[in-house]
Amino acid sequence: MEQLLSILNNQQIEYEILKHSKKIHSAQEGADYFGIEIGQTAPTLILKTDKGYYSLILSGDYGRVDFEVLKELLKLDEIRLAKPQEAEQVTGCKIGDVSLINPGLPAIMDRGLHRFPYIYGGTGVPQTTLKIQPQAVEKLNHVVGFLR
Known part of the structure; x- marks a missing residue:
């Protein structure tokens, strides 16, 4: 979380870290817990490809x-979800718990997230959620492509 906070503060990004007492296991659980639309939840998936790893930030x-x-x-030949140990590595x-912000990884972002003023995703630390503007997520990641 130190690295995430350092990036957010150095870039003067408006954000909020929300702490919660229980682990959130799905987009629907997150939406219910925070009282938001399911589209505002932003899970980050890690992909393994023939050209290395990517993060996939979805609504x-x-x-x-x-x-x-x-x-x-x-323009890849092979792509799959990373195994849990690969994602952690x-x-x-x-x-x-994967953070919404992974500047070292090329990212693919869902344009559908831009429908909302704020989106909610991982911080890298269990039982915490990052509330942030989708434009900031796009700015802080190395986005190489968009879905939708």
Whole structure:
């Protein structure tokens, strides 16, 4: 979390770290817990490809990820979800806690997140959530492509 806070503060980003007493396991659980639309939840998935790792930042209402679309978008031959231990090795976080901000990884972002003034996602630390503007997430990550 130190690195995340350092990035947010150095870039003078408006954000809020929300602490909660229980682990949030799904976009729907997060939406219910925070009293927001499911689309405002922003899970970050880690992808393993033939060209390395990527982060995929989705709106909670995106639906099923079509890997063929991602292959075409990124001009890749192979792409899959990273295994839990691979994701942890790349991000330093367990699956479910992966930070919305991973400047060292190329990112694909769901344009659907821009419908909302604020989105909610991981901080890298269990039982904390980052509330932030989608434009800031786009600015702080190395976005190489968009879905939607």
